[in-house]
Amino acid sequence: MVATLHSDQALLAALKTDKDLDKAVRSLYRQYFDSLSIYIQQNNGNRQDAEDVFQEVVVTFIELVNQGKFRGDCSIKTFLYSLNRHIWLNEIKKRTRMQVRNEKFELAKEQVEPDISAVISGREARQQVMELIEQLGDSCKQVLLAFYYQDLPVKDMLSFLPYENEQVVRNKKYKCLKKLEELLHQDPVLASNLKTILAYEQ
Amino acid sequence: MSNEITSELLIQYLDNELDAVERASVETALAADQDLQNLLERLKLAKLAFSQYARREAVAGILSDEKKESAPVVKINRMRSVLRIAAVLLVLLVIGGIVQYSLLDAQRLYSAQYKQYTLGTTRAAESASPLERAYRNHNFGDVIAIYEKNDSLSNTDHFLAGQAYLQTGNATRAIVAFENQININGVLPFKPYQDDAEYYLALSYLKLGEVSTALELFEKINQQPQHAYSKEVGTWFLTRLRWLSKKEKN
Numbered sequence: 001m002v003a004t005l006h007s008d009q010a011l012l013a014a015l016k017t018d019k020d021l022d023k024a025v026r027s028l029y030r031q032y033f034d035s036l037s038i039y040i041q042q043n044n045g046n047r048q049d050a051e052d053v054f055q056e057v058v059v060t061f062i063e064l065v066n067q068g069k070f071r072g073d074c075s076i077k078t079f080l081y082s083l084n085r086h087i088w089l090n091e092i093k094k095r096t097r098m099q100v101r102n103e104k105f106e107l108a109k110e111q112v113e114p115d116i117s118a119v120i121s122g123r124e125a126r127q128q129v130m131e132l133i134e135q136l137g138d139s140c141k142q143v144l145l146a147f148y149y150q151d152l153p154v155k156d157m158l159s160f161l162p163y164e165n166e167q168v169v170r171n172k173k174y175k176c177l178k179k180l181e182e183l184l185h186q187d188p189v190l191a192s193n194l195k196t197i198l199a200y201e202q
Numbered sequence: 203m204s205n206e207i208t209s210e211l212l213i214q215y216l217d218n219e220l221d222a223v224e225r226a227s228v229e230t231a232l233a234a235d236q237d238l239q240n241l242l243e244r245l246k247l248a249k250l251a252f253s254q255y256a257r258r259e260a261v262a263g264i265l266s267d268e269k270k271e272s273a274p275v276v277k278i279n280r281m282r283s284v285l286r287i288a289a290v291l292l293v294l295l296v297i298g299g300i301v302q303y304s305l306l307d308a309q310r311l312y313s314a315q316y317k318q319y320t321l322g323t324t325r326a327a328e329s330a331s332p333l334e335r336a337y338r339n340h341n342f343g344d345v346i347a348i349y350e351k352n353d354s355l356s357n358t359d360h361f362l363a364g365q366a367y368l369q370t371g372n373a374t375r376a377i378v379a380f381e382n383q384i385n386i387n388g389v390l391p392f393k394p395y396q397d398d399a400e401y402y403l404a405l406s407y408l409k410l411g412e413v414s415t416a417l418e419l420f421e422k423i424n425q426q427p428q429h430a431y432s433k434e435v436g437t438w439f440l441t442r443l444r445w446l447s448k449k450e451k452n
Contacts, residue, residue, distance in 0.1 A: 021257075025264040030272065055265055059258050126254065133255045147217070148249060149256030174210045180248040181209075181241070195247055 008076045015065045028058055032077065036084040045088060053091065057083045125193035132183050132190070140176035147173050207231045212242050216249060306446050308416075312408045315439060319365045319398065333359045342366040349379070357386040361395040364402060373409040380406060397423075397430035413447045 014024035036057065037050035045053070060083055064070045070079060133141065139162075146157045154166040163169045184191040207228060214220050215228045232238050321338055333352070336344035342365075349355065349363035364379035380403040387393035404419035420443060424435040 021260060022264050025261055026268045029265055029268045051265075051269070055258075055262055058265070059261050062257060062261065063254075126258075129251045130255055130258065133252060144252050145256050145259075148253050149260070174213050177213055177245060177248055177252070178209050180252060181244045184248055184251070185244055191244065191247060194251055195243075 008072075011076060012065060012070070012072075015062050021062075025058055028061070028076075028080070029054070032080050036080060039081070039084055040088050043088060044092065049088070049091070053084060053088050056087050060087070125190060128187075128190050129194055132187070133180065135183060136176055136179055139172070140179065143169065143172045144176050144180075207235075207238055209241065209245070212238070212245055216242070216245055302442065303445055303449065306442060306449060308408055308411045308413055308446060311439075311442060311446060312405060315408070315434075316368075316405055318369060319402065321362075331356070331359060333362055337362045337366060342369045346370065346375075355382075357383045357390070358394055360386065361399050364399065364406070368402060368406055368409065371409075373406045376406040377403060377410065400429075401431040401434065408443075413443065413450050417443050417447050 011024055011027055014020035014027070033050075033054055036054055037047065040050040040053055041047065057080055061070070061076075061080060136144070142161065143157070146152050146161065154169050157163075157169050158166065161169060161172075163172065184194070211220075211224075211228060215225060220228065232242060321334070330338070333345055333348040333355075336342075336348060345362060345366035349359060349366070352359070355363075360379045360383035364376045364383065367373070367376035367379055380399045383395065383399045384403065387396050387399070400419065401423060404416050404423065407413075407416035407419065417440075420435045420440060423429050423431050424440055426432055
């Protein structure tokens with residue numbers, strides 16, 4: 001079992017390096033999932049909703065930490081509670097559009113820092129991008145993951161990718177990224193939304 | 203768009219795979235070509251989008267693994283809680299048992315089990331025997347006096363006399379009276395108060411402190427579901443009676 005990182009400083013340090021991501025995410029889950037889940041389940045959600053929202057909370061938190069937008073003005077716990085509530089109210093709003101819940105949402109929205117609010121509000125566009133990337137197919141995702149997430153040397157990729165040499169791997173990467181670029185080009189609204197989010201996050 | 207600069211070259215530029223000369227060449231082309239700049243922006247966007255996708259997938263995978271790994275822990279923790287509660291209950295049960303065992307005696311058990319017998323109203327008062335009338339009036343001393351003076355007694359008289367003896371604390375005489383009634387019933391096709399007599403006979407032995415005999419009689423009653431007192435002789439009562447029997451033998 002992976003050891004739990006108990007202090008906020010240790011967690012933040014781990015979140016900033018992808019190689020410690022596993023340990024950091026597991027620590028967040030062990031320390032905060034149960035309590036965040038209670039909020040969702042006490043507010044018309046179920047266990048599955050709580051798990052989905054928690055994943056969003058973690059992803060958003062990692063993004064904010066990496067962008068330096070978590071300034072440590074409050075504890076990680078308080079910050080995650082705020083994200084959890086905001087993401088769930090956003091989801092309720094999307095699901096029901098009920099006036100009462102809209103009011104609650106607007107009220108809660110005002111209480112969240114504008115920086116965080118902007119990141120969360122891009123979730124829908126990000127979700128669409130996720131669906132777009134799924135269209136690339138497994139072989140493309142595998143190559144792009146090796147290049148852009150795992151940051152592996154090309155020669156190491158040959159040990160698990162079904163390609164003859166490094167040049168073939170590189171060619172595959174070009175084709176795949178180009179394909180993604182074309183998909184985004186075909187959906188200018190989505191590309192524009194994504195650009196706005198990413199520009200904001202840079 | 204510049205003819206010399208391909209998407210592939212732009213991606214290499216983006217990924218820092220070009221040497222200084224090549225980079226300078228791309229940057230010159232970019233400066234002069236808006237379409238090329240737009241393409242570079244879209245490629246950059248695609249790359250950033252993929253990085254986000256990758257992180258999201260990684261987090262989803264880690265959380266999925268963590269849920270699987272922590273689930274048995276939760277189950278074990280729940281099991282531990284259940285076992286802890288069970289252990290506490292067991293300890294309380296044992297303590298309760300010890301207390302019950304130490305406080306157990308025949309008189310206590312008899313008092314808990316004994317209920318005064320009440321005659322039904324099946325007969326008119328004038329047709330009832332003097333003994334029965336005395337019993338109905340709760341004159342147990344008169345019942346005993348009539349019983350002891352009279353030689354011609356019915357099985358009902360024996361039964362009521364047994365009840366009167368028990369009521370006045372004379373278990374020895376109650377046993378004799380109940381046994382008389384049961385013996386008479388033995389030769390009758392219709393056996394009045396048979397189940398009642400068996401039950402109160404057992405109670406009389408308990409009152410007298412003859413626990414083994416009482417236990418034997420109560421167990422017989424308990425083993426007959428059709429017996430009028432089978433439900434009165436419950437498992438908990440029999441258990442305590444068995445404890446008492448063992449306690450007295452030790």
